[in-house]
Amino acid sequence: xxxxxxxxxxxxxxxxxxxxxxxxxxxxxxELIPIExxxxxxxxxxxxxxxxxxxxxxxxxxxxxxxxxxxxGASDTMPVYLQIKGQVLMGQRPEIKLRRGxxxxxxxxxxxxxxxxxxxxxxxxxxxxxxxVEVMKTVSPGENVIMFDEDVKKGEVILKAGxxxxxxxxxxxxxLGILEIEAYVKPVVAIISTGDEVVPADKPISIGEVxxxxxxxxxxxxxxxxxxxxKKGIIKDDLDVLRxxxxxxxxxxxxxxxxxxxxxxxxxxxxxxxxxxxxxxxLFHGVAxxxxxxxxxxxxxxxxxFGLPGHPAAITVSFETFIEPLLIRLSGEIxxxxxxxxxxxxxxxxxNLSSAIGREEHLRVYVERRNGAxxxxxxxxxSGLIRTLVQADGIVIVPMxxxxxxxGEEVEVRLFNT
Amino acid sequence: xxxxxxxxxxxxxxxxxxxxxxxxxxxxxxELIPIExxxxxxxxxxxxxxxxxxxxxxxxxxxxxxxxxxxxGASDTMPVYLQIKGQVLMGQRPEIKLRRGxxxxxxxxxxxxxxxxxxxxxxxxxxxxxxxVEVMKTVSPGENVIMFDEDVKKGEVILKAGxxxxxxxxxxxxxLGILEIEAYVKPVVAIISTGDEVVPADKPISIGEVxxxxxxxxxxxxxxxxxxxxKKGIIKDDLDVLRxxxxxxxxxxxxxxxxxxxxxxxxxxxxxxxxxxxxxxxLFHGVAxxxxxxxxxxxxxxxxxFGLPGHPAAITVSFETFIEPLLIRLSGEIxxxxxxxxxxxxxxxxxNLSSAIGREEHLRVYVERRNGAxxxxxxxxxSGLIRTLVQADGIVIVPMxxxxxxxGEEVEVRLFNT
Numbered sequence: 001x002x003x004x005x006x007x008x009x010x011x012x013x014x015x016x017x018x019x020x021x022x023x024x025x026x027x028x029x030x031e032l033i034p035i036e037x038x039x040x041x042x043x044x045x046x047x048x049x050x051x052x053x054x055x056x057x058x059x060x061x062x063x064x065x066x067x068x069x070x071x072x073g074a075s076d077t078m079p080v081y082l083q084i085k086g087q088v089l090m091g092q093r094p095e096i097k098l099r100r101g102x103x104x105x106x107x108x109x110x111x112x113x114x115x116x117x118x119x120x121x122x123x124x125x126x127x128x129x130x131x132x133v134e135v136m137k138t139v140s141p142g143e144n145v146i147m148f149d150e151d152v153k154k155g156e157v158i159l160k161a162g163x164x165x166x167x168x169x170x171x172x173x174x175x176l177g178i179l180e181i182e183a184y185v186k187p188v189v190a191i192i193s194t195g196d197e198v199v200p201a202d203k204p205i206s207i208g209e210v211x212x213x214x215x216x217x218x219x220x221x222x223x224x225x226x227x228x229x230x231k232k233g234i235i236k237d238d239l240d241v242l243r244x245x246x247x248x249x250x251x252x253x254x255x256x257x258x259x260x261x262x263x264x265x266x267x268x269x270x271x272x273x274x275x276x277x278x279x280x281x282x283l284f285h286g287v288a289x290x291x292x293x294x295x296x297x298x299x300x301x302x303x304x305x306f307g308l309p310g311h312p313a314a315i316t317v318s319f320e321t322f323i324e325p326l327l328i329r330l331s332g333e334i335x336x337x338x339x340x341x342x343x344x345x346x347x348x349x350x351x352n353l354s355s356a357i358g359r360e361e362h363l364r365v366y367v368e369r370r371n372g373a374x375x376x377x378x379x380x381x382x383s384g385l386i387r388t389l390v391q392a393d394g395i396v397i398v399p400m401x402x403x404x405x406x407x408g409e410e411v412e413v414r415l416f417n418t
Numbered sequence: 419x420x421x422x423x424x425x426x427x428x429x430x431x432x433x434x435x436x437x438x439x440x441x442x443x444x445x446x447x448x449e450l451i452p453i454e455x456x457x458x459x460x461x462x463x464x465x466x467x468x469x470x471x472x473x474x475x476x477x478x479x480x481x482x483x484x485x486x487x488x489x490x491g492a493s494d495t496m497p498v499y500l501q502i503k504g505q506v507l508m509g510q511r512p513e514i515k516l517r518r519g520x521x522x523x524x525x526x527x528x529x530x531x532x533x534x535x536x537x538x539x540x541x542x543x544x545x546x547x548x549x550x551v552e553v554m555k556t557v558s559p560g561e562n563v564i565m566f567d568e569d570v571k572k573g574e575v576i577l578k579a580g581x582x583x584x585x586x587x588x589x590x591x592x593x594l595g596i597l598e599i600e601a602y603v604k605p606v607v608a609i610i611s612t613g614d615e616v617v618p619a620d621k622p623i624s625i626g627e628v629x630x631x632x633x634x635x636x637x638x639x640x641x642x643x644x645x646x647x648x649k650k651g652i653i654k655d656d657l658d659v660l661r662x663x664x665x666x667x668x669x670x671x672x673x674x675x676x677x678x679x680x681x682x683x684x685x686x687x688x689x690x691x692x693x694x695x696x697x698x699x700x701l702f703h704g705v706a707x708x709x710x711x712x713x714x715x716x717x718x719x720x721x722x723x724f725g726l727p728g729h730p731a732a733i734t735v736s737f738e739t740f741i742e743p744l745l746i747r748l749s750g751e752i753x754x755x756x757x758x759x760x761x762x763x764x765x766x767x768x769x770n771l772s773s774a775i776g777r778e779e780h781l782r783v784y785v786e787r788r789n790g791a792x793x794x795x796x797x798x799x800x801s802g803l804i805r806t807l808v809q810a811d812g813i814v815i816v817p818m819x820x821x822x823x824x825x826g827e828e829v830e831v832r833l834f835n836t
Contacts, residue, residue: 035619039638040836053804056625060729060802090655091615093626107683109615109728111626151803158808164836167638168807171730174619175631175804197509197527201453201592207474208511208529213593220457220585237508265525310527311478312589338787339811339833343761369756384478385569386471386593389586390576393757415757418458418582 010286010293012400013321013360019283019297020322025330026302028185028254035173038165040226041183042332047159049176052149057112059088061144064125064133065106065116067098068141079126079134088113103133112145119144152176162334164226184332187227189323190253191215192245193234194270195260195310200234213386214259214308214315221319224417225327239269246273250303254330257323260310267294270307274298288359288400291383292318304330313383317362320395320414343415347376349396354404364392367413376413392416428704430818431739431778434715437701438740443748444720446603446672453591456583458644459601460750465577467594470567474511475530479562482543482551483524483534485516486559497544497552506531521551530563537562570594580752582644602750605645607741608671609633610663611652612688613678613728618652631804632677632726632733639737642835643745657687664691668721672748675741678728685712688725692716706777706818709801710736722748731801735780738813738832761833765794767814772822782810785831794831810834 011019030044059065066082074080087105088094096104098115106112106119121144124137152158158176159169165181173181193212201211212234219229232249235241242258249256258270267285275281278300285296285307291314296307304326308318328335335341347367355361365376376396381388394415398405405411429437448462477483484500492498505523506512514522516533524530524537539562542555570576576594577587583599591599611630619629630652637647650667653659660676667674676688685703693699696718703714703725709732714725722744726736746753753759765785773779783794794814799806812833816823823829 035634036637039641054628055623058628058802060800090613091617091627093624109613109628109678146800146802151805158805166834166836167635167642168730168734168804168834170638171631171635171733172804172808174634175629175730177619177623177629179620195508195527199509201595202597205473205595206511209509210472210476210527211593211595213589216453216592217585217589219454220583220588223457224585260527312586312593315589316586336785336811338763338785338792340761340763343758345756345758367754367756374756382478382564384476384564386586386590387569387576390590393754416584416586418584 010288010359011284012288016284016287016297016322017325020304020326023280023283023299024302025304025326026254027332028187028330030182031185032180033183034180035170035178038181038183039167039170041165043159043161043163043165044182044184044332045161046157047173047178047181048155048157049152050154050178051176052154053152053176054146054148054150057148058146059106059108059110059112059119059144060146061119061121062108063106063119063121063144064103064135065098065112066103066118066120066135066139067100067115068118068139068143070101071118071120071135071138074135074138076136079136082133082135084131084133117141117145162332164333187254187327187330188230188252189222189227189255189257189327190230190232190249191218192232192249192256192258193260194237194242194258194266195234196237198234198260213312214310217312217315218257218259218319221316221417222327225324226331227327237266237269239272242269243273243276246277246305250277250300250305253303255303255323255326256305257308258306259308259315267296267307271296274300274305274307289317289321290359290361292321292362293359295322297322311383312386312389313364316389317395342417345374345394345413345415346410347374347413349405349407349409349411350375350377352404352407353378355398355402357403358400360400361398363396363398364388365396365413366391366393376411428706428711428777429702430706434702434705434740435743438715438722438744441698441701441717442720443722443744444672445750446605446748448600449603450598451601452598453588453596456599456601457585457588459583461577461579461581461583462600462602462750463579464575465591465596465599466573466575467570468572468596469594470572471570471594472564472566472568475566476564477524477526477528477530477537477562478564479537479539480526481524481537481539481562482521482553483516483530484521484536484538484553484557485518485533486536486557486561488519489536489538489553489556492553492556494554497554500551500553502549502551535559535563580750582751605672605745605748606648606670607640607645607673607675607745608648608650608667609636610650610667610674610676611678612655612660612676612684613652614655616652616678631730632728635730635733636675636677636737639734639835640745643742644749645745655684655687657690660687661691661694664695664723668695668718668723671721673721673741673744674723675726676724677726677733685714685725689714692718692723692725707735707739708777708779710739710780711777713740715740729801730804730807731782734807735813760835763792763812763831763833764828765792765831767823767825767827767829768793768795769825770822771796773816773820775821776818778818779816781814781816782806783814783831784809784811794829
């Protein structure tokens with residue numbers, strides 16, 4: 001069904017997401033990268049350990065290596081006495097071999113000598129002379145020791161394909177001597193700005209013109225998703241020019257965002273070009289949300305293409321709602337559904353606010369502590385204002401079937417990326 | 419007071435943080451950077467707007483520009499009729515001047531002609547012919563318009579020093595034609611690995627040796643804090659060598675982390691060097707926390723220096739507890755205390771777990787959804803194991819005065835950075 005302007009009726013956010021989720025996406029390539037540069041990258045294959053870790057029984061404390069059976073029953077009041085057979089040096093295989101009743105000094109990280117299966121911490125010993133030490137604590141087999149292959153066994157998968165590497169994961173790779181990994185190539189997202197009134201930020205402007213804000217906002221959000229923004233400049237409102245620009249941009253990218261396509265002419269061009277250049281073309285044109293209603297979503301031969309409304313707030317909300325989830329898919333990351341992808345904070349809403357039933361409203365809010373409680377205060381103002389986004393800390397979503405939020409109601413604030 | 423090993427008694431995490439907070443830190447410099455590269459950077463000075471935004475009354479809708487008074491009382495059943503005087507073109511100052519009873523077509527983003535103070539959306543109009551349009555809705559003055567300087571006034575401070583720039587902030591700067599900003603130089607954090615048993619990850623290892631895991635883990639965590647890691651290699655356990663290495667590293671950095679200083683000898687060297695090289699020197703040596711107890715914290719002439727225990731989990735916990743807050747200070751960022759700096763998720767604890775009173779315990783956990791609820795499952799195992807960190811999604815803190823967590827108790831999981 002079309003409305004007065006020939007646009008399809010707005011569909012719900014849920015339906016729009018479902019349409020997008022069903023689409024097959026082209027995947028980016030795979031590249032070999034050194035682990036030093038792999039923080040935040042997504043593994044393209046499972047990583048199995050090439051060796052056992054540790055490769056030897058290792059002390060986790062400074063103390064005395066013992067045969068644990070020799071310490072059974074030892075206590076402050078009833079110490080046992082062991083004979084000292086020298087000491088283990090760091091990084092060296094000890095030549096000492098402990099017999100029952102014998103011990104040797106060992107540093108944290110030192111290799112256990114043959115005959116030892118536990119460490120008594122210095123704190124629980126008292127050295128009598130160069131030959132004898134008093135042990136005042138019972139230790140169990142394996143106590144204060146990481147045993148051979150206890151951490152990782154050879155051949156074991158330690159990190160799975162689809163995992164985004166965290167600092168400790170890189171540490172683990174280094175620990176296993178794995179210096180390069182196969183990662184998915186970061187998705188490239190092209191940005192085309194449209195609008196006869198839009199001028200580059202570094203050019204002087206005349207009355208009636210505005211600077212290109214959106215490509216900067218989008219580039220930042222794309223980077224925050226660990227993808228690569230590719231600015232393709234500003235083009236005039238012309239069907240043929242747009243078609244050429246879109247064709248070229250799609251050749252160089254995995255996704256394309258066209259901004260400023262909210263005024264009727266440009267929106268129509270955008271939809272037409274998406275339909276012309278590949279299938280399935282436009283999936284939806286208009287979504288029951290505020291801001292962001294005029295958003296156009298489509299797929300051209302496996303590459304998502306969006307026509308985004310020109311207002312800064314609408315750009316942010318459309319990006320978070322539709323583009324971020326697609327970028328995660330394109331990146332190859334398999335997220336744990338139990339974990340939030342953003343910082344979220346619960347707060348009390350500061351005032352009564354009505355919201356039209358039948359559309360999902362994304363309110364910009366800032367968060368403040370007042371009398372010990374956190375409050376979310378809506379930043380009111382038109383979605384065309386930059387100010388509302390700059391002042392806000394995040395977004396509160398009023399679901400489609402809710403007619404508003406009461407003062408004092410608890411809400412979830414999804415914080416913007418920093 | 420000293421313990422058996424001559425170490426000072428462990429102080430509480432709270433006291434250690436207080437000691438660190440009281441210290442004056444050297445600040446990093448200031449640099450001019452283009453806004454394209456400013457995402458995530460911290461402003462070193464307030465940014466005031468050089469102009470009014472918008473510089474003209476701008477339509478936020480496609481429709482008809484009107485004098486709102488002409489529409490008063492208009493409705494579906496009682497439309498008003500206005501005479502069409504051409505149309506406003508994008509990016510151009512309109513030459514039309516509306517008189518009462520007149521209107522003109524205007525696109526989203528178009529400049530209002532003289533005599534107009536509101537826009538009626540197309541949806542609320544019906545064009546009769548080339549000369550007449552029927553308006554079926556009353557609009558108020560300013561409706562669907564962003565008025566001159568409504569967004570930002572010339573001279574107004576829009577972003578404050580200490581603010582970490584988000585995507586929309588960069589957009590706002592672009593919108594005001596501000597192409598460069600003064601940012602604090604990112605803090606440089608040097609890393610020295612110590613230990614006779616530690617070998618570089620790219621070198622073959624022998625029995626008794628371990629690869630340098632910690633510098634990789636630390637480099638990732640430093641990068642995640644938007645600081646710059648500077649690896650200074652692995653040095654042997656020798657006082658003079660350490661002193662020279664520390665001196666040199668401090669010349670090139672704003673903070674220094676020495677890892678592997680948990681075995682008694684190295685820890686003593688580390689503390690001694692920190693005290694020798696500048697004041698106030700060592701602030702604490704040993705903190706009542708697990709893991710991470712042997713951590714040494716000090717300041718050498720305004721630069722924080724830490725001796726970190728060698729276990730991977732202790733590295734992560736010490737970093738999150740002590741180093742991250744200092745890095746935020748060094749970066750110049752002024753954080754909103756109401757906002758969490760990390761992703762946090764609330765979950766139910768999966769089992770009874772006891773914890774010694776008198777120390778703060780940092781449990782590694784993973785998070786899973788079971789029967790509709792989120793559960794935090796502790797990853798048990800020695801802090802020397804890499805596995806426990808790789809398997810965990812985040813940390814649950816058991817406060818010092820708590821003797822454990824009950825099964826089913828709600829806990830807060832602080833997720834690791836990705």
